[in-house]
Amino acid sequence: MERSPVFDERDLPLLYVLPGLFVFTTFMLFPVVYLVGISLTNATPSTLFTGEGAVSVLTFGESTIVGLENYTDVLSDSAFWNSFGVTWLFVATSVVAKICLSVAIALVVTSNRVRGKRLLRSLIILPMGLPAIFTITVWRGIFSSAEFGLMNQLLTMLSLDPVTWLSGRWTAFFAYNITEVWLSYPFMVIITVSALQDVPSELHEAAMVDGAGYIARFLHVTLPAIKRPVLFASILTAAASFQQFLIPYVFNKGGPARANELIVVYGYREALAFSEYGRGAAISLVAVIFIGAFMWVNVKRGRLAEGVAEQ
């Protein structure tokens, strides 16, 4: 039978996929297009939401088009660069801390000396089963400067002075990092543990025969074997850190005085808390471009979508 190049009776199963694809693109793609539109206008709630229905949606209410002014404004604003810098710093510090902690935990729960490893392993990844909003509000309580905040109780116990964690710039940043690490170490541990279990025990035995100590074996046998999976997990978790919204928002809305607004929070607050829709949209788009570029490079280089290519 001759197959038409465009559409064919055999392509009918596409109809099963189309509803999902349609709904998904309506709710993801349309807001993207709309966001691009808003970012080119000077929209504020008073101008954007005048007028009714579909027509005013397409003309952005009564806001006027200002071209790329928002982008030049944003890119020459020191607040933007502050947020941009804090975001990358947050990605760097939290990812390094996550890798160190997770590899350490994974080494402990796969060690031959430790008994009850199965139970320990299922306990250790428990935080993964908790809703993010629960974990983050609880950590918000831990770092609270109100009475009975856990961190300050521990400090008092060590006869140190309590700290107003969320009112200082770097103490708040520290609190973000601790929470981010606790939030996502289970994911890293799962991957590292399965990588560690794939390291052939003959290699370790051979190294031991050669008289290699624990550290030498870790550096020359374990590390090369787990490098790739850990790197892979780090890339994914770095992307998650870059997009972290809930921690700064729940802790102190990116404060004190907007100093710690990670880039997604910055865009969100600029639009919805300070009514600068155009600027907020421009910031968000810059963030999306960065996430997209980051993921694109990794999909290409790390062959993330290998499974698809095989199909």
Next chain:
Amino acid sequence: MSVYRRLVRNVRTACLLPVHIFLDTCREIGYTVNGVRRGEIPPSQPLKTLGSTAGALVMVSVLLFPIYWILLAALSPTGGSIYSSSGLSLLPSNPTVQPFLWVVGDLIVPAYSIAMNIPATNLAVVFTTPEIVLLDVSQYGVQNPSNFKQFLWNSITVAIPTVIISMSLIVPAAYALSRKEFIFRREILFVYVLMTQIGGGLGIALLIGLYAVYVQFGITDSKLGLSLYYAATAVPFNTWLLKTYMDGIPASYEEAAVVDGAPPWRIVTEIILPLSAAGLATVFIFTFLTGWTEFVVAQTLLGTENYTLPVGLFSLVSEYSIPWARFSAFALTFATPIMLVYLFAQRYIEGGLSFSGIEG
């Protein structure tokens, strides 16, 4: 049925795990003691093992201490104080369930009057149902209980439509992607995989656009509108997950059914769907949890009346004072069922993680 049986098996394995570990440990201790006594094992070996295991236990306790602390805070009337004049106190003093009663609130089915008109007459029969008091918290000294029940209702009425809408979008698509060959199939799969990686943060970045559109169409503060959004965001990941699951069903079953002359719809309802029951259950849980735990969009779009549980939880925390006991009890009541579901579905969820190419 098989899902139910598997669930029972999982629960049983999870419950028996500590028992097994305890028995194994006992056996091993006995073996080691004998070995040391007979001089076969140098005494330093078991000591090292003991030390490492103790170290590992300390590590786990430190890592999970926040969870223990929140439980402690919920049970003690003073609220989360681990430091007292007598030093460290890790057990609640005067444990009370009052905070939990505050969360749950009254459980009273009010009295209803049901009037029925008898046709063709002017008579009516009126039934009055009795008031059923299951729990009256004011008896236990709790005034002004929380809005938990209202939040719960809102969460349910957001999560259930999310599940229904997303399942009806996901199941046919997963079937087609797994079993059929058609135009753009690979492109669609590629987009879906890409979206599972960047979906979350993109969602918040796009929130401004979404919010503006919702305001224009006047559907902010609409629970159904929110469900529709959740369903849309759940499509890529879950379609991919279910498709991968369906790929594992041998094609020979279908071929046998075709030989026996079964029509296509019967192949789907009697082979594909029953055999992918576990995959369907996983997708069900995931889509349900999407609506159940999402915070940012719900907080942006919904008004106070329609707050879901996560938004309700957040509204309890303020900068300089936190009602510790109540906050903790609320948080635990919200999170514990999810944690239990996770514990028993752990294997599937970890299996779902490996899809993203981690093995490669």
